[in-house]
Amino acid sequence: MPPALLAQRIEKRYGRTLALRGVDLEVAEGELVGLLGPNGAGKSTLVKIACGLVRASGGRADVCGSPAGSAAARASLGYLAELFRFPGWYSADELLELHQRLTRSTGGAAERLELLRLVGLDAARHTRVEAMSKGMQQRLGIAQALVGGPRLLLLDEPTSALDPVGRRLVRSVLEGVRNRGVAVVLNSHLLGEVELVCDRVAIMRDGLIVADGTPAELARPRGVEIDTDAGTELVPAARRDDVPRLVAELVGRGTPVYGVRVLAGTLEEVYLEAVGEATS
């Protein structure tokens, strides 16, 4: 089974701007990967190359074994752009019907209803896009990306306009599709969201991937904090396994222990370390 997305040494030049300078990324079937990075890091460019909107200046990208941009590659992906608009005169149901025709989906009304239910828009089935709030449009956009049962879902900041309830809904949608074996690439600036839902996180900076791993791998431990009558002491080199020994030693010396905390680095700390102060 080829990976859902395989990017090898992808480069992209826009005039003088080098937006991507050799990106390698592999996304396996059913894997949910979060793509993080400061503004201008190249996240959207990478996703646009994967879905054939932008042509790479160098390197190679494959979607489910077909070259990115080919009809076969496009047939196996669903995409929601960072900046998108649907014609205002389409109702939610009609928009999905249009995309069913464009993807040659045979799901019919049942697929449309299921997708609208999934994103909480079944009551707004006949509401026109122009009468929808931005958040509703974004949820409709996610439903649109799922039309035809794609094997790779590319979502560029799909929750930027959503309220907290909407975000949680999208998280559960993403978990649902991932559990059905769909690979997802999620561009986001919301570290908490990415940490909650993603199997893997790739952090980009200046057109390169500078960190890549599971949230747990990336969130390196920062030591153990112990509260004693002398105050709070940090043992930076200590890990969870060291806690019984450390406590035994202190108690053996007659020092009372009031509390112990194992400190893990948050994704935010890892992120800030990886990208420095970069933003454009």
Next chain:
Amino acid sequence: MSGVATVMGYALRESLRRRVFVIVLILTVCFLALYALAAREAFSEVTEFRGVVDEQERILFGATLLGLAMFGTLFLGAVLAVFLTLGVVRGDAERGLLQPLVVRPIGRVQLLVGRFLAAGAVCALYVFAVYLAAVAITDAIGGWSPDRLLLPGVSLAGGMLFLVAVSLLGSVFLSATANGIAIFMVFGAGLVGGLLGQLGEGLQSPTLEDIGRNVSWALPFEALYQSGLSALTEDTVGFAKIVVNLGPFGGARDMGAGIWPWTAAYTALVGVLAAVGFARRDL
């Protein structure tokens, strides 16, 4: 092919919802009403002046009026062609409307073809219908109909297909506003070329005539329009024909049958350029 049909449906629905057709219908009714009024005035003037309309004058007035109507039809058709297509690629991409369609398996060529067929069919049918309406009005009011009934309308329709293709090509490279301006300039250049040619004929200046002819072939909607005008009085002889040929809108030149394959090949080439440009474009 089903992808092309889907895109055509999408394009037609867009025009319906943007009320393009309603506005065009209203303007067309106004145009035809004005034309009918002008035709009645013109023909009644003659009758009052001379008591009866003689055959040569009937031809002269009929052909000149219908030539004017064809000019108006060409202009209205051009407006329609431009506004249906001016933002198909770059304009829609800038608004984020295009990306969700282009990432689907139908692809860019089918998208362009669907857009071309939708706008081309609308504009071609439109100019043909307006031309026929003008013919009917001329016949009803002045009792004159052109020597070739259908050919002038078909010529206008052919010109529309060319304009739609050029506007689609422009939309690949230019933002919507810039493209609209550019296409109207091209349209204007064609008309100026035609006028230069007529001027050259009137002044018997071969240079001007050559310029006019070259412009007409470079912008074949103009050549087709000229051919259509000349077909109005193709079999006519005598005084009326001479005067019609001197008139501002009747000074038509038949470009020969070669204009048809030329326009077809030219339109196809413009389409290929648009497809190649679109394929290379980052969205």
